[in-house]
Structures are given as C-alpha cells and as structure tokens.
Amino acid sequence: MSTIIEVHNLEKQYAPAAEKAVKGISFNIEQGEIFSLLGPNGAGKTTTISMISCLLSPTAGDAIVAGHSITKAPMKVKQSIGVVPQEIALYDSISAQENLLFWGRMYGLSGSKLHERVQATLKISGLEDRAGDKVKTFSGGMKRRLNIAVGLLHEPQVLYMDEPTVGIDPQSRRRILDTVKELNGQGLTVLYTTHYMEEAEELSNRIGIIDHGQLIALGTQAELTQMVGRFDTITVQMDGVMAGEQLLAGVGQLPGVHQADGSVAQLILQTQDAKQLLPQLLNWTDGQGLRLRGVEIQAPNLEAVFLHLTGHGLRD
Amino acid sequence: MKAWMIAWKDTLVRFRDVNGLLFMLAAPLLITAIIGSAFGNFFGGRSELPIRDIPFLIVDGDNSEASQQLIELFTADATLSELLATTVMADLAAAQRLVMTGQARAVLYIPAGFGLQVQGDAAAAGATLELYLDAAANITPNIIRGIVGRVAAGYSTALISVDVGVAQVLDDAAAYGPALAGLQPVVQEQVDQITSQRGRQQISLRQVVEGQEQADNSFNPASFFGPSMAIFFLLYTVMEGTRSILTEEQEGTLPRLLTTPTRPQTILLGKMGGVFLSGVLQFTVLLVASRLLFNMDWGDSPLGILLLVLVFVAAATSLGMFIAAFARNNVQANIIGSAIILISGVLGGNFTTTLNFPDWLLTFSKLTLNYWGLEGFSDLTWRGLGLAAILPKLGALSLFALIAFTLATWRFQKRLNR
Numbered sequence: 218m219s220t221i222i223e224v225h226n227l228e229k230q231y232a233p234a235a236e237k238a239v240k241g242i243s244f245n246i247e248q249g250e251i252f253s254l255l256g257p258n259g260a261g262k263t264t265t266i267s268m269i270s271c272l273l274s275p276t277a278g279d280a281i282v283a284g285h286s287i288t289k290a291p292m293k294v295k296q297s298i299g300v301v302p303q304e305i306a307l308y309d310s311i312s313a314q315e316n317l318l319f320w321g322r323m324y325g326l327s328g329s330k331l332h333e334r335v336q337a338t339l340k341i342s343g344l345e346d347r348a349g350d351k352v353k354t355f356s357g358g359m360k361r362r363l364n365i366a367v368g369l370l371h372e373p374q375v376l377y378m379d380e381p382t383v384g385i386d387p388q389s390r391r392r393i394l395d396t397v398k399e400l401n402g403q404g405l406t407v408l409y410t411t412h413y414m415e416e417a418e419e420l421s422n423r424i425g426i427i428d429h430g431q432l433i434a435l436g437t438q439a440e441l442t443q444m445v446g447r448f449d450t451i452t453v454q455m456d457g458v459m460a461g462e463q464l465l466a467g468v469g470q471l472p473g474v475h476q477a478d479g480s481v482a483q484l485i486l487q488t489q490d491a492k493q494l495l496p497q498l499l500n501w502t503d504g505q506g507l508r509l510r511g512v513e514i515q516a517p518n519l520e521a522v523f524l525h526l527t528g529h530g531l532r533d
Numbered sequence: 534m535k536a537w538m539i540a541w542k543d544t545l546v547r548f549r550d551v552n553g554l555l556f557m558l559a560a561p562l563l564i565t566a567i568i569g570s571a572f573g574n575f576f577g578g579r580s581e582l583p584i585r586d587i588p589f590l591i592v593d594g595d596n597s598e599a600s601q602q603l604i605e606l607f608t609a610d611a612t613l614s615e616l617l618a619t620t621v622m623a624d625l626a627a628a629q630r631l632v633m634t635g636q637a638r639a640v641l642y643i644p645a646g647f648g649l650q651v652q653g654d655a656a657a658a659g660a661t662l663e664l665y666l667d668a669a670a671n672i673t674p675n676i677i678r679g680i681v682g683r684v685a686a687g688y689s690t691a692l693i694s695v696d697v698g699v700a701q702v703l704d705d706a707a708a709y710g711p712a713l714a715g716l717q718p719v720v721q722e723q724v725d726q727i728t729s730q731r732g733r734q735q736i737s738l739r740q741v742v743e744g745q746e747q748a749d750n751s752f753n754p755a756s757f758f759g760p761s762m763a764i765f766f767l768l769y770t771v772m773e774g775t776r777s778i779l780t781e782e783q784e785g786t787l788p789r790l791l792t793t794p795t796r797p798q799t800i801l802l803g804k805m806g807g808v809f810l811s812g813v814l815q816f817t818v819l820l821v822a823s824r825l826l827f828n829m830d831w832g833d834s835p836l837g838i839l840l841l842v843l844v845f846v847a848a849a850t851s852l853g854m855f856i857a858a859f860a861r862n863n864v865q866a867n868i869i870g871s872a873i874i875l876i877s878g879v880l881g882g883n884f885t886t887t888l889n890f891p892d893w894l895l896t897f898s899k900l901t902l903n904y905w906g907l908e909g910f911s912d913l914t915w916r917g918l919g920l921a922a923i924l925p926k927l928g929a930l931s932l933f934a935l936i937a938f939t940l941a942t943w944r945f946q947k948r949l950n951r
Contacts, residue, residue, distance in 0.1 A: 270792045274950070295794040302792075306785035310546050322538045323793040367789075 221375055221406050222246035222269065226278035229264050229430075238264045240430040241278065246375070246408060251401050253417040254410040255519060256427035262410040263303060265427070266379050269408075270300050283374045296325070299368035303379040305360045306367075309353035313344050313363050316352060317370060324371035338366035341396065358389025365396065375406045382416065394419060414519040426523060433526050442517040444525065448475055449491035450515045453484040453498070457507035467505065471497050478530055481507060485530055487521055535795050539803025543777065544810045547770075557770050557815050561762040562822055586618040587673045588637040590628040593621060597648025604643075606684045617680070632667050639677040640665040759823040759831075760910035763816055764903055765874070765883045768849055770815055772870035774808030775853030778945075779863040797949040801942065805850055812846035832913035837920040840927060841913065845906045848930040851937035852902060858944035877901035905929045 222245065229239040239261045246252040254262045267273040269280045271291035280287045283297035307316050317335040326334055339345045342362035352360060361381060368376055378397065382390040397420055401407055411417055417424050418438055426434040426441070434441055459467075461480045468477050468486060473494045476487040488494045491514045502509060515521070524530055547553055591607065593600045607619050620637075622628045631637040642663040650660035664681055667673070778801075781787035790800050820838070823829040831838055856873065860866035878884060880894075881903020890898055898904045909926035912918040 267788075272788055272791050292794045292796075295792060298792070300789065300792040302785050302789055304785040306789040308542070308546060308786065310549055311542070315542075315545075319538065319542050320789075320793070323535060323790060323795050325794060 219248050220245045221248040221283055222252075222408065223281040224265075224269065224278070225280065227265065227268055227275050227280060228277040229261075229268060229273060230276045236430075237276070238430050239268070239275075242427070242430075242432045243278075244425050244432060244435055246406060247422075248374075248406050249401070249404055250422040251397065251407040251409055251420050253421040253424045254408070254427050255412070255414065255417040255424050255523070256410075257412050260412075260427045261430040262412075262427055263379055264430075266300075266377050266408065266410055269294075270298060270377055271295055296371070297374045299371065299373035299376045301365050301368040301376065301378045301381050303381075303383060305357075305364045307352050307360060307363060309355075309360075310351060312349050312351055313339065313355070314348040316363065317366060320367045321370045326371060334370050334372070338369050341369060341400075342366040343392070356389075358385050358392070361385055361389060361393060362396070365393065369400070373405075375408060376400065377408045379410050380412070381409075382411070382413065414523070418519055424519065426519070426526065428523075428527050434522065438519065441519060441522045444522055446517070447489060448487040448517055448521055448525070449489070450518065450521045450524070451486040451488060451491050451494065451498070452513040452515070453486070453502075454510040454512075455481050455484065455502060455507040456510055457481055457505070459505060459507060467501065468498065471501060473497075476524060476528075478524055478528065485520075485524060487524060536799045536803035536806055539790075539800060540806030540810050543774070543804065543807025544814070547774065547807070547811045548814070553773070557766060557811075558818055558822070561766040561819055562826065565758045565762045565823065566827065585615050587616060587677065588631075589617040589619045589677055590631060590637045590640040591619060591621045592623065592625045592628050592640060592642045594625065594645045595643050595647040599648035599651050600643045603647075603684070607641075607680075613680075617677070629665055632665055635667065638667045638673045639681075641681055757911065757915055759819070759827065759829045760914065761883045761907055763819045763823075764845065764881075764906045764910070765878050766819075767812055767816055767846065768853075768874045768877070768902075771808055771812050771846070771849040771853040772856065772866075772874060774811055775804075775850065775857040776863055776866045776870065777808075778804045778854075779857055779860065779866055783863055791949065797946060798942075801945050801949070805854055805938075808850045808853060809846055812850060813842060816842045816846060830914060832917065834913055834919050837913050837923055838910075840920070841906070841909045841923055844927050844930045844934070845902065845909070848902050848906075848934035848937070851934040851941060854941035854945070855937040858941040858948065877903045880904070882907050899929075902930065902933060905933075 224242060224244050226241045226243055227239055228237055228241050230237045242261070242265055244252075254265065256262050264273065268275045269282060269287055271287050271294050275288065282294045285293040285297065287294050308319070311319075314335060317338060318331065321331045321334055336345075339348050342359075342365060344359060344363060344366070347355065347359065352363065355363065365378070365381060368378075381397075382393055385393075394416065397407055397409065401420075407420075409417075409420060421438065423435065423437055424441060425432050434444060459481055464481060464484065465477045465479075468474055468484065471494065473488045473490055474486055475489065477484065479485045486494070486498070495512070495514070499509065520530065547557075589607070591604055593604060604619075604621060607617060608614060625640070625642055628637070628640040628642075632640055642665070644661065644663065647660050647662075662681070662685060664678065666678065778787065781790070781804075787800070791797065820831060820842075824831065852873075853870065856870050857866050860869060880898045881887070881901035882898065883903055887895060887898050887904060905926045909923040909930075912922040912926070916922075
C-alpha cells in the first residue's frame with residue numbers, strides 16, 4: 218500500500234497568547250485504509266482535519282495529501298479530497314438534487330458527468346425517492362446521508378469524515394457506518410474522526426488517539442490494547458452521596474485495582490481480574506451506603522487504552 | 534462561472550422564501566400605496582394639490598402699474614388662488630404681526646419705487662422684493678418662497694431679487710416639494726401670459742417655457758414615494774443578503790465551500806453577485822409593479838433609471854458587505870445594519886424631505902446612499918430631468934461603492950484565509 222496522507226509536525230495556535238490546539242502531530246495514512254482519529258471533544262480532531270482540508274492554515278508543519286502540500290498547493294489537495302463536516306452543511310431551502318448539483322459544480326463537475334454523479338450519490342445515500350424534496354423536510358439521518366453524498370460527488374481519493382454520526386438515531390448511525398465500510402470496500406481511503414470508541418473499533422484499520430492536541434498513541438486496535446496489557450474494565454453505576462476523591466481513594470485501596478476514574482454516577486476501574494475484584498467492590502460500596510444500579514465488565518478495549526494513557530475517560 | 538453559480542443559488546434561495554418575498558416586494562408597494570393615498574387621488578394616477586388656502590399677504594408699498602401687475606400674477610389664476618389665500622394689505626407692520634402670530638404664513642412686501650426700478654431709467658440698478666416668512670411653519674413657507682421666486686424670475690430675472698435666497702429657489706424650484714412641483718407650470722403660465730403682454734424679459738421667459746415643456750403638468754405622489762420605499766426596502770434586502778455570508782459561516786456551508794477547489798475571492802464575488810442580482814430583480818419588480826398598479830411615472834430616461842438602479846444596488850451591496858465584513862457575527866451585523874438603514878432612511882429623506890434640513894444636517898444627509906439615490910430618482914421622475922442631471926449622483930454612489938467594496942474585500946479575504 219502507498220501512503221496517501223503524510224502529516225508532519227502539524228501545529229495550530231489560534232492566537233499568540235492561546236494554548237496550541239494542535240501540538241506537532243505526525244502520522245501517515247495508507248491508501249485504501251480507514252484511519253480513525255479517536256479522542257474526546259476538544260482534543261484537536263476537527264482542527265487537525267481542518268488543516269489537512271486546507272480550511273485552516275497550520276501555524277507550523279505541513280501535510281502531503283495525494284502528493285500535494287497543503288501549504289503550497291491547496292487547490293490540488295482540495296480536488297483530491299471529499300469533506301464531510303461535523304455539522305450538516307447543506308442549503309435546506311433547496312432540494313437534495315439542487316444541493317448536489319450546486320456542490321458538484323463547486324467541485325468542478327459539469328454536464329453529463331455532473332448529472333451522472335448526482336444520481337450515483339443519491340443512490341449511495343438512499344435518497345433517490347426524495348431527490349426533489351427540500352432538505353428542510355428531511356429527518357436528521359437523511360440530512361446526514363446527504364451530507365456524506367456531497368463529499369463523494371467528485372470521486373475523491375480520500376474522504377474526510379468529521380464525527381458524521383453525532384446526534385443521530387441508532388438506525389441512521391448503522392446505515393452511515395455500513396456506507397463507510399462499503400465505500401472503503403470499493404477502495405476509498407477514509408479519514409474518520411470520532412469520540413465513539415465503538416465506531417473506531419468497528420471501522421478502523423488503524424487508530425490514532427488524540428488528546429489535548431497531541432497524538433498519544435497510534436496503531437491497530439490490537440496494537441493499542443496491548444499497551445494496557447490484560448486489564449479488564451469494570452464500569453459501575455451507583456446511587457448515593459460520596460465525594461469523587463473519597464470514592465476513588467477508597468476503591469483504589471481494594472486489592473487488584475490498577476486504575477480508578479469517575480464518580481458515584483459512573484465509576485470506571487481497571488483490573489487484571491474482574492471476577493476476583495467484583496465481590497470485594499460490592500462489599501465496599503455496600504459498606505459506604507452506595508446503592509448499585511448497574512455493572513459492566515469489558516475485556517481490554519480502546520476506552521481502557523485511553524484511560525490508561527490519559528488518566529481520564531473518553532467521554533469525560 | 535463558479536461565482537455565477539453561487540450568485541444564482543443565493544438568488545434562488547432568496548426568491549423562494551415566501552416571507553422574504555413579502556417583505557421585499559409587497560411591503561414597499563403597500564406602504565407606497567398607503568402614503569400615496571394620503572396625498573390624494575393616488576390610485577387614479579394623478580393627485581389634486583394636497584395643500585390649499587395658505588394665508589399669504591401682499592403689502593403694496595409702491596402702488597404702481599408694475600406692482601399691480603405683480604400682484605395679478607398671484608391672484609389671477611384659479612389654481613394658484615386655490616393654493617394661496619392672498620390678501621393685499623397696506624400696512625406692512627400689521628401684516629408682519631399676522632405672520633408672527635401664525636395667522637398668515639408670509640408677507641410679500643413691494644417697496645416704494647419698485648415700478649420705477651423695473652421700468653424706468655433706474656432699471657439697471659435692479660429692484661428688491663421683501664419676503665417675510667413664518668419661521669414656525671415648515672412646508673408652506675417653502676411653497677410660497679418657491680412661487681415668489683418663480684414669479685419674480687418670470688417677471689424680470691435681470692432686475693428683481695428677493696432677499697431670501699431666490700437665486701437658489703430659481704435653480705431648485707421644483708425641488709421644494711411635491712405640491713410645488715404641481716404648481717410650477719401654473720405659475721409659469723401666468724408669468725408667461727403677463728410678460729408676453731408686456732413684451733419684455735424674453736430671455737427669462739424663454740427659460741421658463743423650456744422648463745415647462747420638460748415638466749409634467751401634474752404630480753403623482755407615487756413618483757416620490759415609489760423610489761423612496763423601493764430604496765428603503767432594498768437596503769433591507771441587501772443587508773439580509775450580505776449577512777448571509779455570516780449565516781453560511783455559522784451554519785457551516787461557507788467552511789464547506791472553502792474545502793472545495795474554489796478560491797475565496799470567487800466565493801466572495803459570488804456572494805456579492807447574489808445580493809446584487811436579488812437587489813436588481815427586486816427593484817425591477819417594484820418598478821414594473823408600481824407602473825402597472827399605480828400608474829407611476831418613472832420619467833423619460835430608461836437608461837438613466839437603469840444606470841441609477843444598477844449603481845445604487847452596487848453601492849448598497851458594497852455597504853452591506855462592508856458591515857458584514859467588519860461585524861463580529863451575524864447578530865452584530867443585524868443590529869448595526871438595521872440601525873444604519875433606519876438612520877440613513879431618516880437622514881437621506883425616505884420619510885421626510887431633506888429640503889428643510891439645515892446645512893449641517895444636510896452634510897450628514899449627503900453621507901447616506903439614500904440621499905443620492907432619492908435625489909437621482911427625483912430628478913428622473915417628478916422633476917422630469919434627464920440622464921445628465923443624475924451624473925453627479927451616479928458619481929457619488931459609485932465612489933461610495935468603490936470605497937466600501939475595497940474595504941469589505943480586504944477584510945473578508947483576511948477573514949477567510951485563517
């Protein structure tokens with residue numbers, strides 16, 4: 218596989234006195250893979266994707282996309298990429314078809330090629346029957362699908378998808394994830410950002426974990442989970458009153474607890490043997506007057522990796 | 534090509550918005566109809582004079598044949614008599630008291646020796662009429678001043694001066710308000726008749742006749758309020774349109790546009806083009822509708838109207854882009870834009886004539902697009918002038934457009950290239 222995106226020490230500082238939003242990120246994306254940037258809100262995912270979409274100028278560093286520098290040849294980079302932004306960026310007072318025709322023209326398409334691509338993307342998004350309807354009459358999921366269709370109009374070499382499933386129903390999310398896999402199956406390289414661990418796990422060939430503007434881990438899911446060894450994750454939901462620090466200090470003294478994070482509402486523990494720890498944990502919480510609402514045990518996953526690397530959960 | 538696509542898309546979006554269309558087209562037509570109706574026989578296309586029986590006094594201190602002829606000019610014609618309730622008095626002080634107490638609007642004093650000065654050997658030295666106006670009134674003194682100026686001009690341009698700035702009145706007689714514009718030909722007819730009988734002042738007479746030929750002999754209030762409302766509501770459309778670039782920035786379509794292989798300059802040009810196109814279409818629809826619905830007379834210079842519409846919309850678009858470019862966000866642009874529209878509407882003469890403005894206020898008025906636009910349309914419509922008359926207005930609007938466009942483009946480029 219050849220490298221289609223090379224990111225070199227990319228930095229972004231919005232104002233001279235402000236903290237850097239992205240702090241010298243470097244990674245490569247191979248042609249034909251799905252590469253996910255996983256991190257919590259505000260980690261720097263959108264800033265990174267905006268820089269390699271040529272929407273923001275980097276403060277330092279560069280990226281080569283499909284052989285073109287984002288700083289020296291932004292127009293050539295833009296021709297090679299399709300961007301699906303986090304927010305739905307469509308004109309809702311015109312129809313789906315009119316939107317696609319407009320955006321297609323912005324990508325330089327015209328004539329029969331334009332109409333052919335509009336029909337093809339309507340088919341991909343499953344909106345052929347609603348092509349003539351105004352976008353404002355669409356459900357959130359339909360808008361999301363059309364939002365993706367716009368990014369595919371000009372048959373880009375790479376598709377950037379910035380948290381495309383935020384705020385939609387499970388059915389639409391499922392459909393979008395299936396579409397991403399289908400497109401990738403046809404050879405399209407995808408750069409996918411998300412703060413949903415499950416999506417990154419399901420879709421990605423490789424994952425870059427990003428936090429506070431830094432890439433803190435990079436690899437396949439197997440490579441990343443190996444970083445935390447064989448720790449299980451126990452997630453406990455409770456009712457009751459106890460200060461967070463007191464709770465973490467208390468459970469931290471239980472034998473076998475490797476790491477603890479969270480609060481009474483949701484406590485996340487890492488341990489080498491969940492089955493052994495669980496009875497002791499239940500005894501302790503009962504003794505503290507905390508009522509158990511739910512317990513979940515997970516084998517090593519990206520959440521655990523993130524917790525291991527940062528000391529806090531993905532959704533904190 | 535891409536700029537045109539953006540402009541066309543924006544125009545399509547704007548003209549599909551029913552609420553927006555009501556505001557763009559129905560509101561100005563409705564307000565024009567309401568205000569126009571208040572001024573008389575509006576829907577019939579021609580109105581009667583809205584002001585009548587203005588108490589006007591003449592004090593003849595000369596009692597000569599010449600002074601009698603001058604008085605006849607004010608009293609002989611039926612229409613003029615309807616407008617002015619003229620009373621001839623002998624005591625100047627008593628007449629002045631009537632004006633000061635608001636019982637009369639003006640006194641025209643014909644001083645002793647007037648006849649000799651205009652007819653005798655002393656004619657070369659010139660004669661002076663004195664006009665005392667009611668300072669508390671706004672409209673009627675201007676009408677009287679205009680009539681006296683025109684009568685004086687016709688009677689003897691070379692010899693008579695009225696010491697209230699008649700020279701200016703002569704230049705701008707038609708500009709003293711809708712009522713005076715309707716009266717102008719009537720006065721001219723009287724002057725024409727009397728001066729012809731006397732066989733004098735051929736040069737000034739000829740000037741008056743030429744003016745009469747150019748001007749329509751009646752006044753349609755739509756000719757004033759049509760363009761006025763069109764300009765006022767056009768500014769709203771333009772502000773709304775130019776704010777759309779901030780709306781797009783906020784809603785994500787502008788950033789998405791910037792991820793396509795389209796240059797920021799092209800996007801900016803397209804956005805401006807869309808606003809310009811919508812503005813021109815709006816003005817054109819209002820122009821045609823006001824003609825068909827209200828029989829409004831847009832003058833005899835289609836080229837002048839076309840140029841004025843294009844240049845005015847360009848200037849308004851540039852102003853809107855300027856505000857949008859320097860505003861922090863959509864909300865701020867909306868507040869600033871609305872304030873500018875209202876203030877410039879009042880200052881520029883959309884709601885009240887600027888003719889009574891003191892000089893210092895007129896200076897501020899001239900800083901608005903509304904003033905130059907309205908002056909231009911007034912020249913072409915109810916003043917009955919041609920293309921040459923609006924060239925200075927086109928120049929002022931073009932200069933305004935150039936400055937605002939340059940600053941807006943500079944600022945937006947900086948803003949888009951983050």
